Amino acid sequence: MTGIRTTCAYCGVGCGIVATRQGERGVTIRGDADHPANAGRLCSKGTHLGETTGLEGRLLHPMIGDRRAGWDKALDLVARRFRETIAAHGPNSVALYVSGQLLTEDYYVANKLMKGFIGSGNIDTNSRLCMSSAVAGHLRAFGEDVVPASYDDLDEADLIVLVGSNTAWCHPVVYQRIQAARAARGTKLVVIDPRRTETAEEADLHLAIRPGSDVALMNGLLAHCRREGLTDDATLDVPDGFWTALDADGDLWTTARTCDVAPADLHRFFELFAATPRTVTLFSQGINQSIRGTDQVNAILNLHLATGRIGRPGAAPFSITGQPNAMGGREVGGLASTLAAHMDFAPDNVARVGRFWAAPQMATKPGLKAVDLFRAVEQGRIKALWIMATNPAVSMPDAGRVRAALADCPFVVVSDVMETTDTGLHADVRLPAAAWGEKDGTVTNSDRTISRQRAVLPLPGEVKPDWWIVAQVAARMGWADAFAYRHPADIWREHARLTAYQNDGARVLNLKAHAAIGNEAYDALAPFRWGGRPFADGRFSTPDGRARLVPVRQIALAEPLRGWPMTLNTGRYRDQWHTMTRTGLSPKLARHREEPLVEVHPDDAATLGLTDGGLARVATPQGDSLFRVTIATGQRPGELFVPIHWTDRQSTGGRAGLLPRPLADPHSGQPGFKNTPARIEPVVPAWRGFLVTRDAAAALPDCLWATRVTVPGGALFELAGDGDPAALERTLPKGDRIEAQDPAKGTRRVAILRDGRVAAVLFVTRSGLLPARDWLIAQLDHATPGPALLAGRAPGTVVDHGPIVCACFDVGLKTIVTAIAGQRLVSVAAIGEALGAGTNCGSCRPALARLIATTTLTETADAASR
Template identity: 75%
Template sequence: MGAGEAVRTTCAYCGVGCGILATRTGDRAIEVRGDPDHPANFGRLCSKGTHLGETVGLEGRLLHPMIGRRRAGWDKALDLVARRFRDTIANFGPDSVAFYVSGQLLTEDYYVANKLMKGFIGSANIDTNSRLCMSSAVAGHIRAFGEDVVPASYDDLDAADLVVLVGSNTAWCHPIVYQRIMAARAARGTKLVVIDPRRTETCEDADLHLAIRPGCDVALMNGLLAFCRREGALDAAFLQEHVTVPADFWEAIEAESDLWTVAKTCDVPVSDLQRFYALFAATPRTVTLFSQGINQALRGTDQVNAILNLHLATGRIGKPGAAPFSITGQPNAMGGREVGGLASTLAAHMDFADDNVARVGRFWSAPRMANKPGLKAVDLFRAVGEGKIKALWVMATNPAVSMPDAGRVREALSGCPFVVVSDVIADTDTSRFAHVRLPATGWAEKDGTVTNSERRVSRQRGMLPPPGEARPDWWIVTEVARHMGWGSAFAYTCAADVYREHARLSAYQNGGARLFDLGHHAAIGNAAYDEMVPFRWGRDPFGGDHALESRLTARLVTVRQAKLPEPLRDWPFTLNTGRYRDQWHTMTRTGLSPKLARHREEPLAEINPRDAERLGIANYDIVRVETPQGASLFRALLTASQRHGDLFTPIHWTDRQSTGGRTGLLPRSLTDPHSGQPGFKSTPARIEKVAVEWRAFLIVRGEAPRFPGCLWSSRITVPGGTLYELAGMGDATALEHSLPSGEWIEAADIARGTRRIAVVANGRMAAVLFITQSGELPGRDWLIAQLQAPGVAPSLLAAREPGARPDRGPIICVCFDVGLNTIVSAVKEQRLADVAEIGKALGAGTNCGSCRPALGRIVAEQASILARSRVNV
């Protein structure tokens, strides 16, 4: 790709699958904008996608194969990996080897990894971090449809009269989907109901928010289905033609499904429940979107089937504006599901039935086919810890952070005889346990396909050359297979070769038995592959506008609400975990972007103010969140959006960014019995304040070393350097050792225990360190800007420019760097009445739109303040 030439590709983040136009502007520089012709986003991008260009540099990249701490050539590294795998299989059998892969892989990468493990090594011990994200949806789809089919499209959002969001903070986690919902509300008055224990920003525009007790979704949906039956809202003709109903189904639905029983179970007002039920029953065009809040539960599969039952029984499926819709978290979770990237599936939507094993074995000419499901993620790492798995390959993921009970996972990795990690980043929490590290290409360099949440296949195209000796993941796996002696079966020369084989397998002896069928691409040429435009396979099940869907037969699945546990005396809180708006997974990519860091600069433990008051916790105190699995430190955020008795912590922070915020240490390794997905949303926990004697921040060009003895440190990337937030006990003067060399400018206030130090080198600010024992620390924005200033401001220790420019406050709109104080001032002074007027005045909310709920709340709060002031006058 030459400079100035736009490349059509797809976003590296969530499963919305947005199209991107990427233009190379330098050796390692690109400009990113939304692709107006891509049907997933029509040119819109969220904050993460908008700032992808900030993440394609070589900072922290793994550029060469490494054996231990020494650089090695590819042949030597591949020989070692192949030999250790061969020896392990020979001595302990194929089940002693495992792969743990990722929804960050392209479909072609996934395909060859699955083929190597299940057809040639002979074990199904290949699982993916998508197990943690959406495997309960997979299990629910298979139970209902016999196949992992998502019977919905984004077009349904445009046609819906009611959208129900269940366990999804869509405004933050899938902002482009949320914008589409908001557009439908504006165009056709679509109603919005949000079902979530937390009052997230997604709730700001909702007609109704049901803050249900965690884990009671089956009771809620069963109650709704019973209500629809009583109200005559079932679709008898659809049930007769398309759906099998178990003999005991309606008896189970009617048990304990009256409004008052359900309201008590869910801990919501009967009036709100009645309102939701009546609205659903009266609205045939309903889309129910569900995500991690449903999937990441100990009864997640049952919760999925409760939603599917509801839509099947009422005929709200396969019609415009009517569908149950699982929206995935990762960019290619769906592609991994299609090729068998999960340990519980074989390939091309086939399970491990004998005829499927034989069929795939024939197609691959496989010498040693796996004939049963392998170990799912939690069990896989448990087997590593027990010494049953002796060789492990981790691809494009960071399980030492993201797995539940991550401390135990680290112990398992440290004791594994042979660990291979292929990744783009040299130093991750997981790669520190690797015996061999293999450099993979990153998003800006990869070439292949991905499938998004609506089953749309899109091309990902590289726009930068691979740096150093980095290679595509499919190439790395292929070369290991060749070194193990299976070269003829892995004779791929490009990604298109892999895709063609994948397409052929999907159609091989299919005969319409499976909806997943890419047979029209079985002989696609390289040029046609290069020019491939986005397409959806299978179209909408149950009719739609594609003939084969009418052959799909569904079944209702009997599910009952499990008894919910009572709070434990020693662990009285329920911990929920999830994502922040502008960060992604363990921040190996988003952490490189200075702008994305500003929305949430530290890991926060969110707690209801009533609970905080009882425990003596104030806003932004350091707190310890503890579970039976482990403990970690966070800043406290008091917010009424949290239910009484619940806590929320983000999943993103690792040892690379903070001494605390390690949420992965906290959840139990308990899983859903059907899907094997961990229950991240309901861990018993406790929280307590941690006293500190001083607080500080350090802004430094480049990076600083670790801060020994510091109780709390957290880092983010800022333009020109790094910002560290610090807190601790005892003498804070040790922090001075982290300052770079240069001329010091210093001021102190002994009464408040405050010190301010600036370091000047080569006529520019190199660092500032501000410490206080009892006073307030100043804002950071102006000081951060001084890292790139050509000279040294005389007011450096005052932390503001002469004349005191107003503090813009916490960043609300990342796209345009607009802070809270700036927005509030504009609303007051210019009498801005709505989000659209804020956009015209400040630009905020006019790009990705993910801050629009926050802007709406600010407008409402200022209107309320103004109204109260008038009453008082």
Template identity: 75%
Template sequence: MGEQVRTTCAYCGVGCGIVATRTGERAVEIKGDAQHPANHGRLCSKGTHLGETVGLEGRLLHPMIGKRQASWDKALDLVAKRFRQTIAEHGPDSVAFYVSGQLLTEDYYVANKLMKGFIGSANIDTNSRLCMSSAVAGHMRAFGEDVVPASYDDLDAADLIVLVGSNTAWCHPVVYQRIRARCDAGAKLVVIDPRRTETADEADLHLAIKPGSDVALMNGLLAHCRTNGLIDETYLSRSVSVPDDFWDKVGEGSDLWSVAKACDLPPADLRRFFELFAANPRTVTMFSQGVNQSLRGTDQVNAIINVHLATGRIGKPGAAPFSITGQPNAMGGREVGGLASTLAAHMGFAADDVARVGRFWAAPTMAAKPGLKAVDLFRAVGEGRIKALWVMATNPAVSMPDAGRVREALAVCPFVVVSDVIAETDTSKFAHVRLPAAAWGEKDGTVTNSERRISRQRAVLDLPGEAKPDWWIVTKVAQKMGWRTAFPYDRPAEIFREHARLSAYQNHGARLFDLREQVVIGNEAYENIEPFRWGGDAFAEGRFPTADGKARLVAVQQIALQDPLPKWPMTLNTGRYRDHWHTMTRTGLSPKLARHRDEPMVEVHPGDAAELGLTDRSLARVSTPQGESVFRVILSTGQRRGELFVPIHWTDQQSTGGRTGLLPRPLVDPHSGQPGFKSTPAAIAPVAVEWRGFLLAASEVKQPDCLWATRVRVAGGVLYELAGDGDPAQLDALLPKGERIEALDRARGSRRLAILKDGKLAAALFVTREGLLPSRDWLIAQIGAAAGPAVLAGAPPGAREDRGPIVCLCFDVGLKTIVQAVASQQLTSVEAVGAALSAGTNCGSCRPAIRRLIEQNRSTAHAG
């Protein structure tokens, strides 16, 4: 066994600590870091299976110019030359960087410094614009600085936890377990979400709010608080500035009945929420993408903050508004000015801030105004205004709204550079230069989590091939562009020290972001730095980083929501699955993670499905004015009528369908520039197919050319779920050479074909027009095993256990196994199921599903 390395997880903003042990050249054993205050040893399913994602499959290992491998010198010379030429001919605003919350803070810092201080443009934006920039804008309007006024410890002290637009059980499972522990001790949980998610299933109250009506809800709550004497007048007079017309605007249409109508909620449920809030001063309101990813996301953020400021529920244990971020270092990017609308160290584009940062950097060409935000940036690429673009650690051809237009823009851009860990992505196919970057497990630097805690991310594995850290790549380009002395970095610690110095530079308490204690940190101390929170207990003294020291109530009003359109009668919502991450370049490598939701599905209410001719597990085409894509249908009573939900993860690399990025409108919040992914007008219609099937292979095959082909990583190989029209015989060409055994059922139009190599199963193809297809699990287990004609049955002789769909990924426990154990052993609690099967005892993200199965068994028993 190798040395244990304490590092951080690669996924969400919870910022879990990990202890990683190298067990081979590209093998790592993962466990939670019990000493890390963010997770105390817990990990979710994604973090638990990080070890399955560190192989070199699909990695970009050498610099590439076009289709040819190049030396680092030649590739970097070309990048520097083309950027210099473009700037000389068209000015600094003709170039742009599009970066990512996957970067470490040191990577982010160097890229931001190069663009804003030396190239002289603020055209550097980040994919964090897509997930939390409305929270940034809301914080700055209310507090004067982008400061999250909460910590995870507040969850432990709260008596009421309100989750707004967050499926926390799936998207932030470790935080959710902390919430559940508090609720088990007596706290109440309210979930505000149009969907009845796994998180909502466990709530004391679920408000299935009409999408986009959050401002009406929060203004109604604030009006209720004022009517019932819950406004903290002393706190307001001392610590908060209140606009003259604020209360008049809040009061408009904020009576219980008007709010219930605007939000499409039962008045009794709304009243219960108001009463719970009134009865529990220690309230944490945690919000995420459902609030931020809206055309009025900033107003929704401020509506939440208004309630907490006006009632004095901020800066106290167990009382705070809490924005929880999506990416591992979205917060670090915010600290160094990774957004086009900010400068480093929480400064903006006020003249004195520009001058201050310029002095510190000795910048020759300091950007003096905000740059283009993500949607406008890619629009400028398509219009020819941006002529050189560098994309780092992200995949905008998939993740941006109206992604078809983004692809068109990339295709016409004269010079595109992509730094990535993966050789072939939907974005990299447009690159003129591809640069191999370090991946998780190879990176060294710092990240900041949702509660402002800075932690070290340390390398466990050697850099493969010619891969390099992002900070090194940017540094070398800066040097080749002529700024060698300004970019002298040889190690991340040097960058971190400079970052800390800038945070403290001429900062006499004006900004809470201040790392002055780290300014002279030595290299060894940097290597051993323990996780720490900057800003301490922010706002505990009721002072804010504004000119007068007061926070601001921001008057926001509910806008009229658009009625369904005749051509687009549905409302489309997008989001994450539990065990996948972004565009699956990492999680798609894990056989275990891939099986929880192995296809992109559109969730539809059964009532809508019946009216539209959709059936469970059939295929449907979701269309919007921007584009269309095909999804597998899943019926869900958790959906509101007239609404659809699709996942964000699938790309051209994994599927012929499920391309969610093609669908949302390129419309943004006017304050933050964040796209409104959560409420796109849409339509859905059934897709008829002539045949269905699957292809299983021990080694990679070319993606099948048919209507529906979704690639799933499985143990020992790959699985394609298939459907189409025409003759499926064309699939034969994808099969490897070897001994063929085949069975036909002409009556049902079924064909089963297996390929054996040296008597072992190398591939299997099952297709049918009218018949049934066997379960994939047994066949997957036969890959590489001795096989004969019996393999065409798709199952072993005699009875066998059918586990059903996997519910607990951590311990590989299926739905039918849980149902059988609950019924036969009379298990009545999640803990009892955990004791019997281990299910739910690790990350806990499957606990809502287990609890639901227990309730279903109880209902069945009572009915019998």
């Protein structure tokens, strides 16, 4: 079968994929060598997309409460409840909360319904949580939300500055491109991040600044450039007193003290930047997810504008997004703070869009941003809420309050791919939406490239596209003619026409050239980047055509609160995505980080009695959750890091969303996830254990600590608790039972066989050792169980591959270390040649380099001791 060109479902890099259907639901994946975003490269998540296209856990039929319903009954109920709520309480009593997982066509229809026909601005998106501070910063500086960079700039830059971005893990294909530029033309790399991440380890310079000191750093650098005569504000709108205020606290020593970095390192960075006109500053969540995020963005933009590092090859500030279509949502008005087609709520824009839509009741002001939206639900001001393709019961800050708000909301609709999510548990109506591989539409990536996402698989069950669902509700609310779309191309053409409607060069976003294409041309649409090279002519989307320098000052950084001496940071893992509803289905992606870990500096661990591999409770004023401890020298003392991915579906702990404060940036409304007062204490369970089971959908066992990951043939649960571990046996399936006990160590091992095959094994101990899991997991796929099953290993020598380092090729730590030592491998390329590790997505290359260094050091030490 011929492969179908489509676009990856994950981050904002927007990689092209060639997907080929295999059998009923199978899909093989390879990178699209002709796509401009990735030229055939894929990260580990994209590589294993084919493992996530099955129907396990899918929502396949509309549900009203716990009962299956037909589409007509479900849609009529949604439309009626929304109509009744609006009639009784007004249009601002309802809201939509949507997602960067939607296609642009889905986003467009939802935004049109809410802002043009219901007449409220209350539609916001989970993109508010990841990049809305960049939007607000762009608007303040440029007059329009335009990313003035492309991936090509990375190829042409002489200096790349990564700020608040673990690019090697979160955007691996971009990181490969950076590394290629370094190899080809000697591009320098500076990483600014409180953590010494895998990205930082390979940089020419790493500045581990104090969290929240980014404005001081960028202002100090701009003051240095001013003193060196490198600024030119002749074409800029510079407020009175801008330079005087900047000079007041912009000297090197003050900046170094505020940022808590060595003055020599800071001076090196300042000199490198000043000497390198071709500089790209790439920033991500470490900048945006802050209660001062917009000011931090504008500090970066000020630096590039004042030094002329914008609108030129290899010179630009570059906001890189986390979701596949965050940018498409920004283009159509998916944020509560924008109207549509990069227009705000100025009266002439409201009138213009109202004319274009022939809208009966236009929203005239912004709606509620995400944090405020869920506060309004909590307070009873929003009485009907429709959530699409996102899981706010997990992802929102102070998520416990969000869950309580959803539970009390009179009417909640959830459109989703999965049957059971933490948010869907609170839904009155659940609507089955199309997943990646079934969707048909467009997405826009971080550098403004619009690509087609095409269907590879048929819609299963009664699943429908999101745009169709919204349009059907709109028709039932009385607006059938305005939402009479028959094909996603109909929506695309309308969106493209709106971007050009009475634009006359006022905005860079203008898709006029693609506004009249037919359905066949839409189906064949090749990737293209809108906007050319923005601002190359020195003109911006402001009334006078000049960019704005925005005065921003570093606020005093708070000292640790009494009783909360630590600072909590949250972020992503390399092989997981959001709340794991998709990546959690992939056995390959599960093995890199099988449990939610809290990273702690060794000094803090020693002081607080934390042990590597032990459990700990992380608490903030908002809530607490358990995590597995990992001691990490890359952490700054006094700081903690936890991942965002785990939910109640996968773990009894690891709930990062419970912990951050519900405080948001005053300009963008983006929550601050990166700097929360916290404390941590050890938790010592009475017993430890694990369960391997063929039942991949098995419920979490009822104990203190239970985490689930998908493995080949089933699921693996890591367990710990204080009660009687015998209660765990209630989770075991029926079948023939074999067991062994060691009362002295409190060890109990149970295996269940069914039809001669392993159905489950449970190992528990109070003081003994537990075997490695891999051999037991492998037994799930064997027609005949191996001998000595309760020993947890085959007779004789068993090769332990160790924790997975390279997810693309399933290469373990011990395999790599053995090869380095035995084959005298001295480079990452040599490891790739020997084992394949690091030759696909490249996100494990920093770890491979570290293993080479540590293995060499160990061998040297061993030789010296002999």
